[in-house]
């Protein structure tokens with residue numbers, strides 16, 4: 001499937017405002033790839049598909065996780081974490097995307113992971129800071145992103161972790177590990 005057809009297929013899966021968000025993540029991923037020496041073509045492809053399953057019925061997302069070789073521990077945590085893994089699964093099985101770098105960037109765009117690749121960082125950060133995002137602290141993230149993917153991502157994960165704490169929700173531990181790992185990377189370069 002060519003890029004235009006793929007974009008049309010993605011647009012059909014979501015309400016207009018989420019499609020606008022996807023366009024924002026695409027543009028921001030390409031911009032960050034150019035800024036930090038990443039692969040802009042792969043960043044664009046991962047961004048197009050990253051929220052493919054976001055509006056799928058939650059039982060369908062759970063079914064994909066349950067019935068395939070995906071992390072079962074996700075099912076005990078916030079449902080918002082599921083669409084990323086379901087999306088990577090569909091990108092491969094339905095659209096034939098077999099580039100593991102692209103699939104990982106889709107898979108880990110919400111939780112992050114320890115040892116995030118450059119592409120993982122680009123797509124995850126673009127999801128936090130695309131132009132349509134408007135939450136307290138987003139300007140600070142955009143400012144940090146001018147010079148450091150890692151510092152900007154830590155600020156992004158901090159906002160998510162603080163949000164979850166304020167709601168009394170559980171935190172998927174991989175995100176804590178991700179934040180620790182990013183802080184270590186920052187420390188090593190200063």
Ligand SMILES: Nc1ncnc2c1ncn2[C@@H]1O[C@H](COP(=O)(O)OP(=O)(O)O)[C@@H](O)[C@H]1O
Nearest residue numbers: 077078080081110111127160170171172173175
């Ligand atoms: N580590 C985590 N543990 C639990 N829930 C999380 C974690 N990371 C993200 N989330 C949930 O996912 C949401 C963000 O998911 P995301 O795919 O970025 O959605 P959106 O694009 O709508 O912001 C957070 O608001 C939070 O509810």
